[in-house]
Amino acid sequence: MFDVIKKWFWYDWLLLLIRLLSCVSLLLTEIQVRNELTLPLAIVLFWQIAAFSIPWLALLLNYKSYLITEMILFGGIVLYLVTLFPQAYLTYIVPAFLIAANSAGKSYKWTAPITVIGFPVLILLFSQIDKGGVIFINYGLAYTLGFAFHLLVVNHRQNEIIRDQNYIMKQYMSQIERITLLEERNRLSKDLHDTMGHSYTTIIMGLETLKPELATEAGQEKLGSLLQVARKSMNNVRSYLHGIESDQESLPLVESLKQLTEDFEENARVKVGFRTYGEDHPLPKQAQMAFYRCLQESLTNAVRHGGSTEIDVSLQFEDRQTRLEIRDNGRGADRLQDGFGLKAMKERAFNLQGQVSVYSGSDEGTVVMCTLPRQVEQPEEVIRLLLADDQPFIRESLRTILEEHKDLQVAGLAADGQEAVEMCGTLEPDLVVMDLDMPNMDGLSATQAIKCKWPHIRIVILTTFQDVERAMEVLRSGADGYLLKSIEPRELAETIRLVHRGGTMIAQDISSKLFEEADLPAAALHKEPAAAEERPTEQREAENEYGLTPREIEILQFLSRGLRYKTIAAKLYLSDGTVRNYASAVYAKLDVRNREEAVQKAAEAGLL
Known part of the structure; x- marks a missing residue:
């Protein structure tokens, strides 16, 4: 209940204030006329407090239950007071306004007739009011004002949603711009490195081989000059390549991920927590970029598609792998479809022998885990x-x-x-x-x-x-x-x-x-x-006709015992995806399609 109240806007507090003032005013009036009441004052006061609190609590859970309790409890006490004081019909003007303000969807089809027509008819039956048309006008006007207030609230909520989506879109566009620039920088640096670097190296090596053939002093001087120009140009290209690296690439992984979460929290107005576990160790740039892209896409999806308000990010450095986990409190879904961003995340991780796993459930949020093996x-x-x-x-x-x-x-x-x-x-x-x-x-x-x-x-x-x-x-x-x-x-x-x-x-x-x-x-x-320390040089390859490594034979032995990939991974302290990669490599070398064929062929070859 308190979580619901935390999300209230100004209009929710305004309706509560109107309701509270109306209830307090009516309580004071009932105390003043207590001698003219036919019921004990305690019962009337308890009835009035119940008419205030029960519908309000019901509104926090479901608006339909609020409408029913409001009409029964508050309408009941108004009918009782009208039998004693005809002018007490005015006390139902505030509930009529609140009923219209809190109605939604098809509920207007029955709340409007009951409030504007049905309830005034009951008042005329139980009271001695001469001018019944005044009641219809007053209740109709109150209900109309409540409906207008409801439209104002809906418009305000839509504006808030549009504003939030604009924040998210700005953040998303900013990320797309960064990704585009970074990818272009990477492409340009790779192209320059592959073409210019290779060309200069080939020229230098070619000129070096010509040295013995140039016996004259002038030829040696000219060759030395050409070599100097080539080496200087190559150094300039290398300096240029280092110069076009982005700020994000120059930062350590922890700092770049922390900066990304802080920027997203500030721009998207979502609470993002970031924690690290284990001893930090350097990672290749490709692995750092994979983690960075995974976090970018996960943060955007959590807010844009899941409507999350809180996101927890943890980076865990382990002995054999590094794992990034993003957990949100969004809507989630029982079935998630792999979009372009999720496919790109999985492809990046797969190229580094890692994996991306997504777990989600309806109203349970989403957990994204990116795991990459650690290169020793x-x-x-x-x-x-x-x-x-x-x-x-x-x-x-x-x-x-x-x-x-x-x-x-x-x-x-x-x-x-x-x-x-x-x-x-x-x-x-x-x-x-x-x-x-x-x-x-x-x-x-x-x-x-x-x-x-x-x-x-x-x-x-x-x-x-x-x-x-x-x-x-x-x-x-x-x-x-x-x-x-x-x-x-x-x-x-x-x-x-x-x-x-x-x-x-x-x-x-x-x-x-x-x-x-x-x-x-x-x-x-x-x-x-x-790991290199597990496999000495003289034992790195078993002498078998299929070229299976000792690790692959070990995986094959576990498979022959009927163990699942997760069980094998736990025994060998590897990730589930790594074990699957080993098994796939075994199938490829044995030229088989599944576990049964691999075990049978390995047994025939004496590998087991």
Whole structure:
């Protein structure tokens, strides 16, 4: 009841004041004429207090119950007083006004006739009033004024709703503008980084290879000048890329989310609480952006569609994952349809091996949870790489780009697949980044040869081919990743780390086509690797014909015991979505469609 009163506007308090003044005035009058009352004064006063309080309490619950109790209790005491004092009919003018003001919808069809016609007829029957027309006029005028007041209230409420929606729309448009600008900045920075950065690196590497061929002093001086110009231009591009980063990108995750909630609370006039749990740890920019977008969309939906007045936001840093939870007190719904914003949230989380879950019920509010696995970084671990490509400029460019990262070391360069196989025996690299189309021995044959002799060496195919059949053939041959050369250099470094820890990655440009033709779930494309400390280098890959990792075999063993994904996730301290991704990857490698086929095939192969 008190929650309802908290939401009252000025007109609700005005009606209560009118009602209170009318009741107090009538109580004082009854005390003054107590000697002329036929009933004991205590009964009359109790009746009057009940006529004031019961309809008012009923109004807080349902307006129809108020109308009935108002007519019975207040109308009854007026009829009693009219039998003693004919002029007491005037005391029903205030209730007539209140009945009209609090009526709604179809209730006017019966409250108006009863108030303006029915009740005056009863008064004429029980009293000795000569001029009955005056009663009809007075009650009709009071009811008309009450109806006019009701229209004023409805208009005011509609204006409030429109005003609130305008606030929400302004906030939403502001977010859309920010998102558009940020996405354009990201697109521009990526385009410049991929095109200009790659071009300058290739030019520099090409000029470096010309040094031995320029024996004259003038030629060396000219070459040095060109190299200086190229390096200076490349530094300018990098400075420009850092300069176009938005303020939101430069802030830590906690501060950017807190600032977003404060701005939304101020503009949308909604109470938003923000809390953090656990020890804060740095997250990749893609993960920070996913959390930021999820919170933006959830706040907007909570107010725009759910009509929420209070929203609680919590960010939890855990050992294996980071979780953002948005809980509101809105209307909720038993069935929620995935709109554009919700689909975008789920897609962002899925691309980072995470998930977005939405729980809602009618009149129970909505809970949105965005969970992303935590990438365990080990900067002290150095990944030894072998680069295999038939184009010298590409090899040199890749070496320059990758060696900018302290944990990546290029141990050797190979010009074809045969040379890559030979260098694997001498250099023993942790991971091979290999082109697909090369002379003497192509990437497919080299992958098969390397996996046959050294199954623990991870292999990432880096090619320009988007052929689905070739991609599937390469993956079945044992490759651990299939990427396109248009990939952003920073993303390439992150992918190498992920594959080195036991993960599998396929370029997004061909993933949808690949699994549409193979009729496999898209979750098989990206799977979170096990933590590096759990899997020593010499045990990262089990020697099996399907290339299953130890973690995948562990998941397969749980599946063979009939355990559900949630149970497996609890046992391994993983998220439900991560376990599903592992299972999908197992199905893909075994070339099966469901759990039963996977268990049967694994049992036949002796994996269980």
